[in-house]
Amino acid sequence: MVDREELESVCKRRGFIWPSSEIYGGEAGFYDYGHLGARLKDNWEDIWKDFFLGIDDNYHMIYTPNILPYRALKASGHVDLFSDVLVHCMRCSESYRADHIVMELTGNNIEGMGAEEIEDILEKNDLRCPSCNGVFSETEDFNMMFSLNIGPTGEHKGFLRPETAQGTYMNFFREYRALRRQMPMGLATIGSAFRNEISPRQGVYRLREFLQAELQIFFVPGVHDTYYEELYDEDQKVRLLRDGEDEVKFVPVKELDELPIFYRYHLAKVYEFYHDHMELPHESIRLRELSDEEKAFYNLIHFDVEISMSSLGGWKEVGGIHYRGDYDLTKHQEESGTKMSIPIEGERVIPHVMELSFGVDRNIWALLDCGYHSKDRDWLSIPNKCAPYHVAVFPLVRKDGIIERSLDVFTELNSNFRAFWDKSGSVGKRYARMDEIGTPYCVTVDYDTLDDDTVTIRDIKSKEQIRVNISELVDVIDSLVFGEKVFNDHFSE
RNA sequence: GCAGGCGUGAUCCAGUUUGGUUAGGAUUAAGGCCUUCCAAGCCUUCUGCCCGGGUUCGAAUCCCGGCGCCUGCACCA
Structure with missing residues (x-):
């Protein structure tokens, strides 16, 4: 058991990690890595690369910019959907997500509706604040992306990327050619992502600037994924928490009949990474299936990697295993007009994406949390290769x-x-x-x-x-x- | 963002109620003495009242504003 304040104290005192810009009072959601933290992070990244690129000869690293143009994120859906429409109560100033409050008061699901329409509904139905019966303000659009202007005239609008994945998707076709059309193809990247979180909390767990390590695997179901059947170790066990169940089961992946082999294969690989390479005990790792409500609409299958961290009060997400179907490449093909399909038996097919996504900072914290012992003596148990x-x-x-x-x-x-x-x-x-x-x-x-x-x-x-x-x-x-x-x-x- | 609590050397804490000597302790760190293996001891030393205003003869202490943190709510494509 680790107390968060105690662990943060060690991290500051010894040189691992601490709030950024602290001589100016700090800014929530930003952290610095000190001389030990930087080594730990670099070592983690090296092990991550060795492991995930090592599972297939056609998995490779790429790097893409932090700044993306407007259209790239318009295509991905982030411009329109990575935002909330908020309303405030004029009397008690409580704020609400507009779609939630309409849903709560009228029972109608208005997901995706524009701000003006929502204002209309609020007014016509005379909806009032549930806590004080006050009238609502006009709606306010809050997008979680940091926007910026590119170039001297500021006419080119852009954003700091909210995830590294989009840079990878946009490179699909160029790499498909450069890698001589070998499929399945994996493109991994490690880099910063930015989200203007309303309230960053819990240290490095929710940051406004954070590091992601992601592997995007491109393939056509039924064609390239059969390849994994040969590599697949059906007896490998993983600890799973299925949607709707309340007990974790330690099961061989072959028992997960309803999940496709390519998904089971990567699920097992992710589990292997945490158990064998991060050297975390089974009891501290679980793969949790998200419910339909929690899942993003484009994810067909979604398990989160969760690590039990006592400093953060229990199971916390450190990564995700997402089968995203053809959503991403289809959207970029539509917006850009660039072909994303590949020829399969005379037809053109848009490949699907299997995404393995990890929050680097969260993983570093998980290592510190799980490794720190303070009972008889203070000592840190982390994989030898990770040690500063x-x-x-x-x-x-x-x-x-x-x-x-x-x-x-x-x-x-x-x-x-x-x-x-x-x-x-x-x-x-x-x-x-x-x-x-x-x-x-x-x-x-x-x-x-x-x-x-x-x-x-x-x-x-x-x-x-x-x-x-x-x-x-x-x-x-x-x-x-x-x-x-x-x-x-x-x-x- | 709302409510409540909090902010003192590198770290953790006392002092703030009732304004008044050189702001105290522990740990850590640096140098030295000692030392034949697990934070021993001794000597010396560095670093502090979150920031900015205000009240006052005088502010760590009171007031205003800002920033940050904690807990709860909300939020977390």
Whole structure:
């Protein structure tokens, strides 16, 4: 169990993450990554890329701009639909979503209706504020996108992108040609997205500028997706919370009959990422199916990846697995006039999209939340590959040439790993510092080192030590950090 | 956005009710002494009243405005 304030305090004090522009009082919804947080984030992104691009030779990274022109987001539906029509009560100034209040008071669903029509309905039916019976104001359109003007005349309207996906969709056809028409085709990207949230809350969980890591997979159902049947491990188990059920089930994906194979395949891959690579325990991961009400209209199948975070009060979304059908490419084809269809057996077919979407900041927070222990000692348990420092080097005491010897060891390790050297305070204090920032291994140079060229390696999880010769130190640390080998293998030797 | 609470060194907190010496403690951090392995001890040291106005001889304290955070409501394509 982690208290959010305690975790935020460590993050600030040690250099992970904190509110942005804080010397000017800050601005809600923006966070900075400090020197440790930046490394953690970069490492997470590297592991994400290695894993998701690694599952198929035809999955690739691309990068696209943060600013998108008006028409791109008109096509995607964000200009019209990524907004709420609000009304305020003139008496008590309570604000409401106009469609919700009309629905509540009249029972009519008016989704997609324009502002003027809504005002008409409010007036004709003499609808009043439910809490004080006051009259409503005129409607106010609130779009969640940050708008801006491009160029000196300001005539070109644009937006900061509300999701990275649109840049990827617009590149579908060019990459389809550049990748020599291989399908299925995956285009991944990592980048910033921007949403002018009404009230950012809960630290990095809801931000106005945030990082997304997304993989868009393009294929034609019934044609390219059969490819996944060969790769598919039907016995792989995932923890699922189905819509309408209230218990999580740990089931092999082969039992999910009503979900297509390509969906099950990627569902399992996402689960594998969190369990095997983020090293989160099964109990902390679940894939939750969204109800029809929660689901966006274009998503045919939608499970969220949820991680149990005690600092945020329980299960929180860190990613989504969306089968979006042909919605995106169809919309861009309509708006742009550019062909998005590909030839299949003499006919032209618009490919479908399977989207794996992750909030990077939320994932970083999930690692910190799940990894931080404060019971007997404060220590951070994160995957070795994620750790800001892989290894630290200490002189046991500051005399008799031990400092110099430890610097030699440090120099060698630092050319192979992210290493850290510290002579300040007692050795126990230095272990404690490394515990707090998740450095998995600490190497200590002592008097035995002077006699026989051995050093100790201390493991963060168990606090146990092994003694190895300096000549094999790099190999041992390498196998501990990057290899399959775990500390106890060495310890029992 | 609404209601309530809050904002004091890097972190956490006392002090604000009733305005008045050099704003106090703990932790952390830096330098040193000591030290043969898990935040030991000793000495020294750095950093603070969220921002801007106002009242007053005098403001961390009272008033106004702003910013931020927390809880609840609302919101979260």
